[in-house]
Amino acid sequence: MIISALHIVNEQGANAHISKLNQALEKIDVFLTECNISTLELDCLRHKNATSEQPCLAFISPTINNPIQVAKQIRSLLSDIDFIFLVEGSSQELLTELQSPTSVLGSHWEVKDIHSEGFIHQLSTSLKAVHKRRKFRTTLTHLQNKLKATSKPKVSELQKYTVSLQHLSHIVEHAHDAIIATTSDGIIVKWNQASQKIFHMSSDEAVGTSIFEIYDHDWGRRLQTDYHSLFNSDHGFIEHEISITRAVDLQENYYNIILSVIRDNNGEDIGVSAVMRDITEKKATENILAEIRKDLEKMSYEDGLTSVANRRMFDKALRNEWGRLLRTQSPLSIIMFDIDYFKHYNDTYGHQEGDKCLKKVAEILKNEIKRSSDLIARYGGEEFILLLPGTNEEDAKSLALKCCTAVRKANIPHDSSEISNTVTVSGGVGSLIPIQTSKPEAIIKMADNMLYIAKKNGRNQVQPT
Numbered sequence: 001m002i003i004s005a006l007h008i009v010n011e012q013g014a015n016a017h018i019s020k021l022n023q024a025l026e027k028i029d030v031f032l033t034e035c036n037i038s039t040l041e042l043d044c045l046r047h048k049n050a051t052s053e054q055p056c057l058a059f060i061s062p063t064i065n066n067p068i069q070v071a072k073q074i075r076s077l078l079s080d081i082d083f084i085f086l087v088e089g090s091s092q093e094l095l096t097e098l099q100s101p102t103s104v105l106g107s108h109w110e111v112k113d114i115h116s117e118g119f120i121h122q123l124s125t126s127l128k129a130v131h132k133r134r135k136f137r138t139t140l141t142h143l144q145n146k147l148k149a150t151s152k153p154k155v156s157e158l159q160k161y162t163v164s165l166q167h168l169s170h171i172v173e174h175a176h177d178a179i180i181a182t183t184s185d186g187i188i189v190k191w192n193q194a195s196q197k198i199f200h201m202s203s204d205e206a207v208g209t210s211i212f213e214i215y216d217h218d219w220g221r222r223l224q225t226d227y228h229s230l231f232n233s234d235h236g237f238i239e240h241e242i243s244i245t246r247a248v249d250l251q252e253n254y255y256n257i258i259l260s261v262i263r264d265n266n267g268e269d270i271g272v273s274a275v276m277r278d279i280t281e282k283k284a285t286e287n288i289l290a291e292i293r294k295d296l297e298k299m300s301y302e303d304g305l306t307s308v309a310n311r312r313m314f315d316k317a318l319r320n321e322w323g324r325l326l327r328t329q330s331p332l333s334i335i336m337f338d339i340d341y342f343k344h345y346n347d348t349y350g351h352q353e354g355d356k357c358l359k360k361v362a363e364i365l366k367n368e369i370k371r372s373s374d375l376i377a378r379y380g381g382e383e384f385i386l387l388l389p390g391t392n393e394e395d396a397k398s399l400a401l402k403c404c405t406a407v408r409k410a411n412i413p414h415d416s417s418e419i420s421n422t423v424t425v426s427g428g429v430g431s432l433i434p435i436q437t438s439k440p441e442a443i444i445k446m447a448d449n450m451l452y453i454a455k456k457n458g459r460n461q462v463q464p465t
């Protein structure tokens with residue numbers, strides 16, 4: 001028989017945590033040598049506090065080969081102690097022996113299981129005074145609480161594993177994202193509720209079929225390629241986006257798909273998981289933002305009325321070309337056009353008609369420039385400007401004349417013009433090869449001066465002629 005310890009302790013000792021009981025009990029002064037079972041490797045501790053009103057408690061945590069023998073020894077302690085606890089690790093045989101009707105304890109002792117898991121078994125005597133029992137109960141409750149607080153419930157590894165599997169299964173099943181698991185060759189083994197909604201296919205229908213065949217042919221082929229790459233890549237996952245027309249509502253939705261290799265504990269590839277997230281709303285927002293960005297960009301460089309470049313764009317282009325032509329020492333020309341008597345036009349036909357006229361003139365001028373490097377911009381109210389990089393003065397003058405003629409030939413009625421009965425424009429040409437000591441403004445001034453002369457000389461003409 002081997003009993004690791006038989007502890008008897010008063011309330012102070014009982015207040016200690018069970019793991020520290022041995023320590024606490026070692027401070028108790030009297031050893032229960034009269035137990036006379038030391039030869040059986042029994043360590044007994046006894047505390048008999050004659051002055052104390054507190055009941056004495058015994059804790060037994062033995063491994064026992066001869067339960068009857070131990071039960072007898074316990075009985076010999078009964079005059080000294082009030083209660084005995086068999087703590088975790090106590091022998092089941094001992095417990096059975098103590099609980100049997102023919103137990104050596106006799107009829108004065110009642111054996112009571114006070115813990116659902118057999119954690120502690122209580123032996124309580126019916127002989128003790130009621131008030132002592134009450135005291136005991138208080139002590140016992142206190143002790144139980146202590147023990148509960150310091151002891152974790154016993155959950156076996158298998159139980160833990162089962163619970164965690166159940167949790168996982170619930171999470172997968174009710175996830176917002178579609179979660180599909182397949183074997184390495186694409187046979188579906190798990191198909192959650194979100195997958196059912198996307199493909200309008202129950203789990204029973206999907207499990208066992210090939211993932212390459214659940215949607216259209218193109219996607220199936222793409223998945224096949226992805227699977228192939230997955231097993232040949234180091235990182236083990238692939239992400240792509242697809243649009244799927246949902247069977248449930250025939251709406252085209254966008255999904256982000258992450259495919260990753262499932263490996264077992266030995267690192268062997270055993271399948272693939274596919275997680276599909278609906279990104280339709282995100283995509284729509286992205287598209288709207290892209291449109292807004294495009295519009296803003298356009299607005300910042302385009303004239304809202306005539307749709308040709310605005311002055312900001314012209315200034316930017318002029319600076320760029322100035323620097324480039326300064327380096328290459330090539331000619332730069334600009335032509336500044338102004339509609340003749342446009343105030344009269346507005347006064348005669350109204351502002352809205354004036355706007356239409358501006359649009360037409362812009363269109364005519366735009367049609368006259370052929371080189372992709374040329375730029376037409378609205379420079380002011382009824383002023384347009386042409387930027388002609390690499391064009392010399394002669395060519396610029398010739399283009400200016402063509403533009404003048406084209407506007408005239410458009411025959412836009414202008415009854416209040418003092419020089420014609422159709423809309424005409426005057427133009428001033430500026431032309432130079434940029435030099436280090438001058439600035440882009442120089443060429444603007446040049447063209448502006450020429451325009452002034454054209455106006456002064458009777459309009460509907462180009463300067464220098």
Ligand SMILES: Nc1nc2c(ncn2[C@@H]2O[C@H](COP(=O)(O)OP(=O)(O)OP(=O)(O)O)[C@@H](O)[C@H]2O)c(=O)[nH]1
Pocket residue numbers: 305338339340341342343344346350351352353354355358380381382455459
């Ligand atoms: N409809 C319309 N008119 C504009 C716009 N911008 C400027 N104008 C008008 O263009 C006219 C320009 O008049 P002025 O600068 O006196 O020149 P003009 O009447 O064309 O006379 P000259 O240039 O000397 O031939 C003004 O009446 C402006 O109100 C615009 O966007 N739309």
